[in-house]
Amino acid sequence: MFDPANARVIGVIRVGVGIAALMELVASAARVLAVADPGAVQLPILEPVAAVFYVAAPLVLVLWLAAGAAFTLGLGTPVAGTLLAAVMFGLVTADQQLYSNHSYLIAISVALLTACGAGSSFSLDARRRGTDDDSVPGWTILALRTQVSIVYLFAVTAKLNPSFLSGSVIAASLRRDGIAFPEAWIGFESMFVLSILVVASELFLAIALWRPRWRPAAFVIGIALHAGTVVTMHAAWDLAVFSVVTLTLYVAFLDAPRAGHAVIWDDGCGFCGTWVRWFKRLDWLDTLRFVPRSRLTASGLAVSEDAAMEALHVVGPRRTTRAFRAVIDVLSILPLSFLWAALLRIRPVVGIGERAYARVARSRTCPMPTPSTAIPSVGTRG
């Protein structure tokens, strides 16, 4: 538990949570100012905290903006994180009208990330120091994973009541204008089924994210569940903020050791080089190590030069993949694509992908000598 983990994971999550905090500022600013109006109905939770918000609402918002931006960028992260956490915890304990579950989750996440040293990597702090710390203690990742499961476990337990399971909560929450469920679909049977699906999904997520074999499916179900709420329910912006912070925390479940995956590519091909440049730009977790074909022999990796010339290869901790499956493995580890990359492994999709890859590889314009009859090394898939 105290073994080192990739600090970039914490850094990337910090950026996502910071963005969610700023998104919440957009939604809450008008409410904070309105509640602070002496003519408004005020419903304080903790009187001292409420007093600060009522008296100094504009100052609180400025502090929120400054701390949120600094935390996102990783500038003075310990101070920015502490201030941002204080503002967010203040928001959820000041007035009943300002409370929201996503703000509560942001508050807890910011506090956890600050305690876990979220500014040590993928941050302006790291750039200014001239270092980008390689590791954080493993318990930091464990804490973030635990937070995700706490949310889902309590969410599903709270929903185990006749009111929710009957479907009436979902029916009342569905949007009736814009992109909406057709009114004819909103009946007892359909809403009952939907409520069971929601409960089953949240329970699955609470457990499956911890199991490497089920994790790709959990990522897909997670993004489907959260995206579904944003598209179909009232308070879309609030649900979008909740989705951003929750799905960002999913990064903690990625198996992403620093330079843990070797990507072997043909550096004699400009087309391949373009793809590799994009992979490098998006490899925010710094988990990919790019090995050009010209340096393959020196690398000691068990992939032949002929094989490297034919297709992209990814050598991971447990397996080696090539061609389209190698692309899937790369996408499965990039923060912008890991949530949906598992969809590419569905049988018809992977078949189409392999054929498309082969066609592109055959027709790419960079020079490509006739491959020898050498068989790729044992253990290579695809």
Place this chain on the structure above:
Amino acid sequence: MKENTGRRGLFTLVVIGLALQVMVASVGFAGPRPGRYGWQMYSGVPSVPRVWAVSNGHEQQVDLRDLLVHPRAEIDLAAVVRSQGCVIIDAEAIRVELDDDRVETITCPRS
């Protein structure tokens, strides 16, 4: 050594924080759904009492949610009426019909 002590201190703090969160959320199950600090979002239909403002013998129905800046589902509107009804609603009395069909009448002090 000092760094290890600091990190173990942070670890202890994080564990305490997570445990506190779980305790608070667990206690929240004792209350009506949905409640605060318990990840009970969309877990229940909020209770919305029917409220009438009574003045000069006339009754006018009032939707409390329209009087709030942001009517969250966790807010106990019946408690709001009892504590602040006479301040929020300009009336001689306020009649409240709760979910269990009980009716309460709140007489407002003459200003």
